[in-house]
Amino acid sequence: MKSLRGRLGLIALCLIMFIVTLDTTITNIALPDITKYFNASVTNTNWISTIYVLAMSVFIIPAAKFGDQFGRKKIMLLGLGLFGIGSLLCGLSENLIFLIAVRFVQGIGGAIVTPIMIPLSVSLFGREKATDAVGTIGAVTAVAAAAGPPIGGLVLQYFTWKYIFFINLPIVILTFVLIITCFAESYDTTVSKKVDGLGLVLFLAGIAQLTYVLIKGYDMGWASKWSIGLIIGSALCIGLFIQWERHTKEPFVEFGLFREATFTASSLVYFVCGFAIICSSLIFNFYLETVREYTALKASYIIMFMSITVMIAMPLGTKLQKKVGYKPLITSGIVLMGISLLMLTRLNQSTSWMAMVSMMIILGLGFGLGCLSIVSAVQFVSQDKAGMASGIVNASRQLGTCLGIALLVGTMTHTTNLAKDTIRKDSNNEIARLAIPEPFSTTMKTDLNHALNSETDNNLQVILKADLKKDQNRPYPIVQPQNSDLKKAYNGTQTIKDSYGRANKQYQDSMEQLILGQQKMRAAIAATQDTQYQLLFELIKGNSNGAEQLSTYENDLKLLSQQSETPGNMKKEQLMTMLIAVYKIGLNPTVQTESQFKSQIELLSPNAKSLLVGQQHLLDGQTALLTGLKKSDKLLTGLSQIQTGLYNIDLERRVSQYTTFLRNSKNINLTTAYTDTFLVAAIFILLFATAGMYTDREGEFHEDAKE
Numbered sequence: 001m002k003s004l005r006g007r008l009g010l011i012a013l014c015l016i017m018f019i020v021t022l023d024t025t026i027t028n029i030a031l032p033d034i035t036k037y038f039n040a041s042v043t044n045t046n047w048i049s050t051i052y053v054l055a056m057s058v059f060i061i062p063a064a065k066f067g068d069q070f071g072r073k074k075i076m077l078l079g080l081g082l083f084g085i086g087s088l089l090c091g092l093s094e095n096l097i098f099l100i101a102v103r104f105v106q107g108i109g110g111a112i113v114t115p116i117m118i119p120l121s122v123s124l125f126g127r128e129k130a131t132d133a134v135g136t137i138g139a140v141t142a143v144a145a146a147a148g149p150p151i152g153g154l155v156l157q158y159f160t161w162k163y164i165f166f167i168n169l170p171i172v173i174l175t176f177v178l179i180i181t182c183f184a185e186s187y188d189t190t191v192s193k194k195v196d197g198l199g200l201v202l203f204l205a206g207i208a209q210l211t212y213v214l215i216k217g218y219d220m221g222w223a224s225k226w227s228i229g230l231i232i233g234s235a236l237c238i239g240l241f242i243q244w245e246r247h248t249k250e251p252f253v254e255f256g257l258f259r260e261a262t263f264t265a266s267s268l269v270y271f272v273c274g275f276a277i278i279c280s281s282l283i284f285n286f287y288l289e290t291v292r293e294y295t296a297l298k299a300s301y302i303i304m305f306m307s308i309t310v311m312i313a314m315p316l317g318t319k320l321q322k323k324v325g326y327k328p329l330i331t332s333g334i335v336l337m338g339i340s341l342l343m344l345t346r347l348n349q350s351t352s353w354m355a356m357v358s359m360m361i362i363l364g365l366g367f368g369l370g371c372l373s374i375v376s377a378v379q380f381v382s383q384d385k386a387g388m389a390s391g392i393v394n395a396s397r398q399l400g401t402c403l404g405i406a407l408l409v410g411t412m413t414h415t416t417n418l419a420k421d422t423i424r425k426d427s428n429n430e431i432a433r434l435a436i437p438e439p440f441s442t443t444m445k446t447d448l449n450h451a452l453n454s455e456t457d458n459n460l461q462v463i464l465k466a467d468l469k470k471d472q473n474r475p476y477p478i479v480q481p482q483n484s485d486l487k488k489a490y491n492g493t494q495t496i497k498d499s500y501g502r503a504n505k506q507y508q509d510s511m512e513q514l515i516l517g518q519q520k521m522r523a524a525i526a527a528t529q530d531t532q533y534q535l536l537f538e539l540i541k542g543n544s545n546g547a548e549q550l551s552t553y554e555n556d557l558k559l560l561s562q563q564s565e566t567p568g569n570m571k572k573e574q575l576m577t578m579l580i581a582v583y584k585i586g587l588n589p590t591v592q593t594e595s596q597f598k599s600q601i602e603l604l605s606p607n608a609k610s611l612l613v614g615q616q617h618l619l620d621g622q623t624a625l626l627t628g629l630k631k632s633d634k635l636l637t638g639l640s641q642i643q644t645g646l647y648n649i650d651l652e653r654r655v656s657q658y659t660t661f662l663r664n665s666k667n668i669n670l671t672t673a674y675t676d677t678f679l680v681a682a683i684f685i686l687l688f689a690t691a692g693m694y695t696d697r698e699g700e701f702h703e704d705a706k707e
Contacts, residue, residue, distance in 0.1 A: 005182050009124045010133055012178035013117050014140040019168045020083065020110040021141045024053060024401065025281040029296050030161040037161065038096040047100045050215050051406070055107025056114070057211040057398040058204055061253060064115035064391025072116045072123070073185045077176065079112025084172035091165035106165075115391030118378055123186040132318065138374040139314030143573030147307040148281050153300030155588025199251065201245055206237030211399070214406035231280060248289075254388045257381065262326075263389060265694035267396040269330055270687045273370045274400025276337050278408050279681050280363060281308050284344065286412070287674045291667060292349075304366035305357045313368025318375070321696075326376040331692030333369025336362055341682035345675040349667040376695040404681075411680050415673035420452045426665045427658075434654040444658065464659065537597040540586030550583045 009106045027034075027049050064089050067075040086106025093099035121133040213220075213230040220226045245251040258264050280303055288299035312661045317329045340363035347356075377393040425450050431441050447464045540546055563569050585591055585600045 004125060008135065008178050009182035011118075012175045013121060013133075013137050014183060015171050015175050016113050017081065017117055017137050017141045018144040019171050019234045020113055022105065022148055022151065023087075023110065023164075023168070024056065025277065025558055026152040026155075026164050026442075027052070027287060028148065028282055029152035029300070030156060030164050032296075033156060033161040034231050038099075040096050044096060048103050050405075051100050051104045052107040052110070052342050053088050053215065053398060053401055054208065054211050055104050056111045056190050057395060057402055058207045059108050059111035060115050060395040060398060061203065061207075061388075061391040062200060063112040064388050065253075067112075067116045067119065068388060072119050073179065073183050076113055076116045076120065076179055076183075079109045079116070080172055080179065081109070082106070083109030083113065084169060084176070085109075086163045087168035087172065091162040104184070114394045115388075118390035119186060120183055124183060134375045135318035135372070136315065136379070137250065138371055139311065139368070141371070141374070143307050143310045143314075147304070150300035150304035150307060153295075153297040157297045158293075162375045162596045172701050194250055199241060199248065199253075202237050202241035202244060203253070206241055207395075209234035209237065211402050214399075214402040217410065226525045253392070254385055257385060257389055259394065260380055261694050262697055263377050263393075266326075266330075266373040268688060268691040269334065269370055269373035269695060270377065271400035271403075271468045272334060272337075272397040272685055272691075273367060273373065274397035274402075275404040275407075276341075276363070276367055276370070276400075276681070276685060278401060279341060279344075279678065280360065282405070283408050283412055283674065283677055283681070284360075287347070287671070288404035291670045291674065302353065302356050303360060306360040306367065309361045309364025309369070310368040313365045314371055317369045317372045321372065321376075326372055326379075326696035327693055329369050330372050330376065330695045331689060333366045333372070334689045334692050335364025337370060338682045338686035338689070339365075340366060341678045341685065345682065346680040347671055347675055349664075349671065363690030370692075373695055380697070403561075407684070408677055408681055412673065416670060419669035419673040422669050423452065423662075424448065424667050426669075427662055430658055430661050434658055437656065438650070440651070448662070532570045536582070536584060537594045540583060546583065546587050550580065550587060553580050553583065 030050065031045050034048065035041070039046065063075060063079065083106055084108055086102050086104075090099060090106060095101065117137055118134055121137065125133050152164060155161075155167070178393075209230045213227055213234065217227050225647035237655060245253060245255060252257045262452075271530075285299055285303060288294045288302065289296065292299075294302075321329055340359050343359045343362065374393055374397075378389045381389040428445065431444055436444065444464065451463070543549060553576060557573065557580060558574060560569055582601060585597060591597050
C-alpha cells in the first residue's frame with residue numbers, strides 16, 4: 001500500500017510540474033491565433049505570456065515560505081485550485097483584458113505549487129529516496145519546458161487556442177485528489193508562523209520591478225524614464241529587503257542557504273537552463289515560422305526532438321551521477337547547450353531538416369543534464385529547508401527565463417530591424433535596376449513594407465502576386481524590353497509596323513488620286529465617250545504605282561475565287577476581272593495612244609461600251625476600300641498586340657527576378673539576425689560553464705545549512 005501511495009504521489013507531482021512548466025512556453029506558439037481571435041496587437045497579446053512569467057517569478061519564494069509556515073499540503077492544494085480555476089477562466093475568456101487577468105491568477109497558482117514539490121517528495125519518500133523522485137520530477141519539468149511548442153502545435157492543428165488551457169483541467173482534478181490521498185501534512189518546524197510583512201512587501205516590489213523591466217525593457221526602451229525608474233526602484237527595494245532581512249529575527253528568505261556552494265552554483269546553472277529554454281521555445285521557433293515559413297505544427301516536429309532527448313538525458317543523468325557525481329554531468333550539459341547554440345549560428349536557407357534536428361538533440365542533451373541542477377541544489381540542504389531551497393532554485397529558473405526574453409528577444413528585435421532596413425534598401429535598388437514601371441514598382445514597395453511591419457502576416461509572395469495581377473488592368477507604359485532576344489523581336493515588329501505604315505500611306509494616297517480622277521471622269525462622261533477613255537487612259541498611265549495597284553487587284557481576285565460562290569462574290573469577281581483587264585491594257589507598253597487604249601477596251605466584250613456602269617462600280621469599290629483602310633488596320637493592331645505581349649513577357653521576367661531576389665535577401669538577412677542572436681546566447685551560457693564545477697562536493701551536509 002505504501003509503495004502504491006508513493007507511486008501515485010510521484011505521478012501527481014510529475015503531472016503538476018508538467019502542466020505548470022508547460023504553460024510557461026506553450027502559449028508562445030498560440031499568440032498569433034489569440035491575436036487574430038481578439039483582433040489585437042501582438043504587443044498586447046504578449047502580456048498573456050509576460051504576466052504568467054511575472055507571477056511565477058514573484059510568488060515562488062513567498063509560496064515556499066508560506067508552505068514551510070502553514071503546511072505544504074494545504075498550500076499545494078491552494079495553488080492547484082488557483083491554477084485550475086485560472087486555466088478554466090482562460091479557456092472561457094472572450095475579452096483580452098480578462099484573459100490577461102485570469103492568466104495572472106493561473107501564474108500565482110503555478111508559482112505556489114512549484115517550490116513545494118521538493119519538500120513534499122522528501123516527506124513522502126524520505127531523504128535518501130527523495131533524490132531519485134526529485135530527479136524524475138526534474139526530468140518531467142525539463143521535458144515540459146521544451147515540449148511547449150510541439151504540444152502547442154498539435155493542439156492548434158486540431159483544436160482552437162482555448163484548449164491549451166482546457167487540457168489542464170482533468171490533470172488538475174486528478175492531481176488534487178491524489179495530493180489529498182497520498183500526502184500527509186508537513187512543515188518547517190524551525191520557522192515561526194509569523195509573516196514578515198515588510199520583508200514580503202519589499203521582496204515582491206523588488207522582484208516584480210526587476211522581472212517587468214527584464215521582460216519589457218526593449219519595448220519601453222532601456223534608456224526610457226520608465227525603464228530607468230523601474231531599475232532604480234528594483235535596486236532600492238531589493239537593497240532595503242536584504243538590509244532588513246539581515247537584522248530581523250524572523251527573515252523571509254534563508255540567506256544562509258547561499259553559503260552552501262553547491263546550492264548557489266546549482267541555482268546559477270538552473271538560471272542558465274531557464275535562459276536556454278528561450279532559445280528553442282521562442283527564438284528558434286520564430287526562425288522556423290518567420291524565415292523558413294513553417295507552420296506551427298511543422299516547426300514543432302523539429303523542436304520536439306529536444307523534448308524527446310530531455311526525456312532520455314535527465315533520467316540517464318540521474319543514474320550516472322551516482323557513479324561520477326553531478327559536476328561532470330552538469331558542466332557537460334552547459335557546454336553542450338553552448339555548442340548547440342554555436343551550431344545554430346551556422347543556419348542558412350539550405351540547412352537540412354536533419355541538421356536542425358541534430359542541433360535540437362544536442363541542445364536537449366545539454367538541457368537535460370543541466371537541469372540535474374534542480375536535484376544537486378538541495379542535496380546538501382537540510383530537510384526542513386528543502387521548501388525554501390526549492391523556491392529559490394525555481395525562482396532562479398524563472399528569472400533566467402525573464403532574462404532570456406529580455407536579452408534574446410531584444411537582440412532578435414534589434415537585429416531583425418536592421419535586417420529589415422537592409423531588405424528595404426536592397427529591394428528599392430533592385431526595382432530601380434530592373435526598371436520596373438509604375439504602378440508595379442509602388443505595389444512592390446507597399447506590399448514589402450506591409451509584410452516587414454506586420455508581426456503575423458508572412459504571405460508576402462502570395463499577396464504580391466495578387467496585387468501585381470490587379471495592376472495589369474491599370475494603364476502602364478509599353479516600352480522596349482530589356483531582355484536582348486525579346487528586344488530584337490520587339491524592334492523587328494516595330495520595323496514591320498513602320499514599313500507597313502509608310503506603304504499603307506502611299507497606297508491610300510494613290511487610291512485617293514484614283515478616286516478623284518474617276519470622279520472627274522464621271523463628270524466628263526456626259527460630254528463625250530472619247531473624253532472618258534482619254535481620262536481613264538491618263539489616269540492609269542499617270543499612276544506611278546500602277547503596277548503595284550494591278551498586282552493588288554490580281555491578289556484580291558485570287559482571294560475572291562477561293563471563297564464560296566455567292567451572288568455577291570460573283571459580282572465582285574466580275575468587277576475585279578474587268579478592272580484588271582482595263583489596267584492591263586492601260587499599262588501595256590504597246591498601247592501608247594488613247595485610240596489604241598479605246599480600241600483594246602472595246603474588244604474585251606460586247607458590253608465594253610457600257611463602261612460607265614463599270615466605272616461606277618469601280619469607283620464604289622475603291623471608295624469602300626479606302627474607307628476600310630482609314631477606319632481599321634488589323635495588321636497594325638496585331639503588331640501592336642505582339643509588342644505589348646513581348647513587353648509583358650519581359651515585365652513578368654523582371655518581376656520574377658525581383659521576387660526571387662527578395663526571397664533570397666529576406667532569407668539571408670533575417671537568418672543572419674537570428675544567428676547573431678544565437679551567438680549572444682551561446683556566449684552567455686558558456687560564461688557559466690565553471691559554475692557546473694561547484695555543483696557537487698564530498699560530505700553529507702554543510703554545517704551552515706543545518707543552522
